[in-house]
Amino acid sequence: MSIFDAIGIAGTGVTVNRKWMDAVSDNLANINTAVRTSDPAYEAKYVVAAEAADGKGTQVAGIVTGSAEGKLVYDPSNPLADEQGYVKYPDIDMSTQMTSLIMAQRAYQANLSVIDRSKEAYQAALQLGKA
């Protein structure tokens, strides 16, 4: 534990939520990524947050991936289509991703405001005893 604990702890929250936003943007970027039906579809990434030991904030415990089965879409004009005219798209739900994005963004902002507030307090403490 350092003296500027609160800033470091809120920093772990910033990191976790940024990773979460990275994962969501990766998922959304790949939402229209088609593959051949014989290949695995893009697997959505889901960040799992966990409490860090000794009250030192949070951390990414791991990434859970979605299904590689994807969903089959009939699109015979697609160069990747198989003989039956199907291609495979990832099984990503846009509204779930957007909701996650908002949650991650709000949590990111909340952590940043903790950093701001703590900084104010520490700066005041540095003035202690000055004439």
Place this chain on the structure above:
Amino acid sequence: MSDLTSVALHTALNGLQARQRAIADNISNINTKGYLANKVQFEDALASAVAAGDPAAAVSADISTKKSLEPTREDGNNVNLDEESISNISTNLSYQTVLSALNSKYSLLRTAMSSQ
């Protein structure tokens, strides 16, 4: 400086810093499944030490961190962002108030120590 005022202010600073740490921890874990918010209590213990006029009791006033017993959300987490944000602001302001009280105390001492 072991007079009651200085000691009580120091304990309050420690308590408020512990609370600030707990708030940072709670907010950083707002999306952690199964996380229970930490709550820091020290005011009652400090107030009774001050009421008793006992500097030693004020030094050792209990700063306790407990897990919140409030009901949890569906994911087992019970961090309340509004409550934590408000607590963050009021903790910060209290911290600065205590600091300025300590500063006044020091300036009083400085006056007493100066030769003029």
